[in-house]
Amino acid sequence: MRCGLALAICVALFNPPSFAQSPPTPLIAKEAIRSGSGFTSPALRAQQKDDDLNPGMLWVDQGREIFSRDCSGCHTKPEGLAARLPKLASDGSVVTLEHQINRCQSERVKQPAYATESQPLLGLAAFLAFASRGMSHAVAPDVTQSAAWQRAQSEFTRVQGKLDFNCRSCHDYLYGKRVRNQAISQGHGVGYPAYRVEWQTLGSLNRRLRACFFGMETKVPEASDPILADLELYLAWRAQGLPIEAPAVRR
Ligand code: HEC
Numbered sequence: 001m002r003c004g005l006a007l008a009i010c011v012a013l014f015n016p017p018s019f020a021q022s023p024p025t026p027l028i029a030k031e032a033i034r035s036g037s038g039f040t041s042p043a044l045r046a047q048q049k050d051d052d053l054n055p056g057m058l059w060v061d062q063g064r065e066i067f068s069r070d071c072s073g074c075h076t077k078p079e080g081l082a083a084r085l086p087k088l089a090s091d092g093s094v095v096t097l098e099h100q101i102n103r104c105q106s107e108r109v110k111q112p113a114y115a116t117e118s119q120p121l122l123g124l125a126a127f128l129a130f131a132s133r134g135m136s137h138a139v140a141p142d143v144t145q146s147a148a149w150q151r152a153q154s155e156f157t158r159v160q161g162k163l164d165f166n167c168r169s170c171h172d173y174l175y176g177k178r179v180r181n182q183a184i185s186q187g188h189g190v191g192y193p194a195y196r197v198e199w200q201t202l203g204s205l206n207r208r209l210r211a212c213f214f215g216m217e218t219k220v221p222e223a224s225d226p227i228l229a230d231l232e233l234y235l236a237w238r239a240q241g242l243p244i245e246a247p248a249v250r251r
């Protein structure tokens with residue numbers, strides 16, 4: 001019997017319990033996770049919910065037209081396409097929804113790629129995200145082992161700017177509170193592209209992220225900086241299970 005016990009200890013020592021190797025998990029627990037709509041005013045929330053009042057639907061309608069003209073020959077159904085992004089490319093870079101639209105636009109529709117934040121690009125992105133409403137972004141089970149995820153994790157936790165903040169300061173620790181008279185959400189991307197009252201237009205998640213860098217009083221990356229795409233992948237991992245609700249309406 002004593003031998004058996006020693007053996008059990010031995011086995012335990014050489015096979016450490018699985019928590020030692022389990023992949024990192026988002027800081028906000030599954031039960032506590034809430035989209036940005038839960039932190040906006042009741043008026044904006046009502047506007048988002050009603051397709052007749054949601055200004056983002058103008059972009060959705062425009063995107064639907066372009067899609068049926070240029071894309072539907074290959075993509076018979078728009079549903080679910082946006083939920084597959086962001087994804088990792090074979091070279092380890094991150095392909096966002098906007099990247100993929102432009103990739104198909106130049107390689108398959110054989111037309112020049114759309115400019116960043118241009119009307120047709122936002123229209124297609126809004127239409128595809130809308131067509132995936134209620135679904136969640138697919139997250140590869142081993143995403144945390146990718147270099148892109150790891151780069152984004154360091155960026156998300158890197159203290160920077162004049163305020164000595166990182167993304168976590170606001171979105172993991174201060175959500176539900178007010179900073180500079182703005183209600184802070186958990187910082188999920190599932191509402192994007194979103195219509196922002198402050199912009200008076202629809203904008204991409206990429207643009208929202210640059211606004212956060214600006215808010216941190218630090219160097220704002222160029223729209224094409226790959227760290228922003230890495231962060232989109234990281235945000236999708238962090239928001240696992242939250243349904244896509246684009247086009248959202250935000251302050
Ligand atoms: C000083 C506080 C602050 C910091 C630091 C900050 N943000 Fe934000 N962020 C905001 C505010 C304010 C908003 C708009 C209101 C809201 O949704 O929280 C916002 C919105 C967002 C949204 C959109 C949420 C939605 O549902 O509309 C995302 C995504 C986001 N931030 C990600 C980030 C990332 C990634 C970083 C780090 C690069 C970051 N934020 C750093 C304050 C901050």
Ligand code: HEC
Pocket residue numbers: 067070071072073074075081082084085097100101103104105108109124128
């Ligand atoms: C000639 C056929 C063709 C046309 C036209 C085309 N696509 Fe694609 N599209 C593909 C193929 C094949 C894939 C999957 C391979 C890849 O990831 O590039 C794809 C992938 C996608 C994806 C990602 C879905 C996934 O499974 O990862 C999106 C989003 C998308 N296309 C949007 C568009 C849009 C928007 C247009 C019109 C501007 C368009 N496509 C035009 C063939 C096409």
